[in-house]
Amino acid sequence: MYEFIQKFHSGWAYLALLVLVIAVINAFIGLMSKKEFTAKDRKIALFGLIGIHTQLLVGLILYFVSPLGFASLGQMSDKMLRLTSMEHPLINIIAITLITIGWSKHKKLTTSESKFKTFTIFYGLGLVLILSRIPWSMWL
Numbered sequence: 001m002y003e004f005i006q007k008f009h010s011g012w013a014y015l016a017l018l019v020l021v022i023a024v025i026n027a028f029i030g031l032m033s034k035k036e037f038t039a040k041d042r043k044i045a046l047f048g049l050i051g052i053h054t055q056l057l058v059g060l061i062l063y064f065v066s067p068l069g070f071a072s073l074g075q076m077s078d079k080m081l082r083l084t085s086m087e088h089p090l091i092n093i094i095a096i097t098l099i100t101i102g103w104s105k106h107k108k109l110t111t112s113e114s115k116f117k118t119f120t121i122f123y124g125l126g127l128v129l130i131l132s133r134i135p136w137s138m139w140l
Helices: 002-033 039-065 079-108 112-132
Strands: none
Touching (some): 002 039, 039 079, 039 112, 079 112
C-alpha cells in the first residue's frame, strides 16, 4: 500500500506541477497583455487548484504511512530526513495555502487585471515554494 501511494504521489506531482505552471504562465500573459479574464482562464486556475489539493491529500496520507514522514521527526540531523519529514510538508502546506488564498481572493475582484495579478502573485509564490522543497534526488 505504501509503495502505491508513494508512486501515485510522485506521478501525480508531474501533472499537478504542469497544470500549476500553465496557470501561472496564463495569468502572467493575461496580466501583461491586458486581456479580458474569461471562463477559460478561471478553469485553468481551478484545475491548478484541484491538482495541487489532490497532491496535498495524497501527500498527507503518505506522510502518516511513510517511514520518511511522521515516524522520522526525531532525526533532524539527517538532511534528507529533515527535508522529507518536516521541510517538504510544511513549506508545501504554506504554498497550497497561498494558492487557495489566491483562488478565494479572485472571486471578490471585478477587473480582469486584478484577477490576473492575484493569480500571478499567489499561484506564482506557491509554485516557487513547492519547487524549492521537492526532494529532487528522490524524485527524479
